[in-house]
Amino acid sequence: MLPLLAACGGQGDAVFWGFQHASLTVSGDSISGYQVWEMYGEKWERKQKEKHHICSVVQALTGIERAGELEGCQGCLVTYEVELELVESDCDPSVSERADLAGMTQLGIGTLPADLEASEPYPGATFGWYQSWDNDSATIHGYAWQEPEPTDAIWEEGAVTLWPAYTWQLD
Numbered sequence: 094m095l096p097l098l099a100a101c102g103g104q105g106d107a108v109f110w111g112f113q114h115a116s117l118t119v120s121g122d123s124i125s126g127y128q129v130w131e132m133y134g135e136k137w138e139r140k141q142k143e144k145h146h147i148c149s150v151v152q153a154l155t156g157i158e159r160a161g162e163l164e165g166c167q168g169c170l171v172t173y174e175v176e177l178e179l180v181e182s183d184c185d186p187s188v189s190e191r192a193d194l195a196g197m198t199q200l201g202i203g204t205l206p207a208d209l210e211a212s213e214p215y216p217g218a219t220f221g222w223y224q225s226w227d228n229d230s231a232t233i234h235g236y237a238w239q240e241p242e243p244t245d246a247i248w249e250e251g252a253v254t255l256w257p258a259y260t261w262q263l264d
Contacts, residue, residue: 107147108134108148111132112131113130114256116253117154123157124154124156127154127180128154129150132149132184148184149182150179156175163199164230165230167203167204167223172200172202174198175197196226198225199225202222206221212258214256217246218238220236220237221236222234222256234259235256235258236254239252240253
């Protein structure tokens with residue numbers, strides 16, 4: 094399992110930024126693993142230092158491959174219907190139980206958009222990670238790659254890392 098929730102500074106700050114990442118295992122037509130939301134205070138935007146970390150939310154993520162296209166998932170290789178379940182959190186329930194943190198309904202793996210290629214973690218071996226909250230359309234969220242350090246863009250069974258290209262500004 095991912096490292097347990099770390100002690101963090103800034104506990105008196107309000108959550109303002111959410112950083113979402115995941116470690117999954119692909120097995121046949123299903124995925125399973127953990128998604129983690131790291132929460133940061135407003136000051137994190139300027140210097141992105143760990144001292145602005147407030148709390149974390151760990152969710153179990155399971156999914157089954159679905160048929161059909163998912164609008165917005167460019168060059169989609171595979172789409173999974175997913176379910177998220179809260180495993181643990183050191184956040185206040187008003188944060189850890191937010192509907193938007195558990196709102197992803199589908200996860201797609203497709204081509205990496207050109208505007209994200211400059212930051213591609215493994216050039217030529219990184220996929221685009223797409224998310225849907227409405228079962229109809231997806232938006233790019235970041236990068237996906239097979240572990241350990243991939244050399245080719247091949248989607249197959251085994252360990253996968255999902256890493257964000259964006260953080261979420263939370264109200």
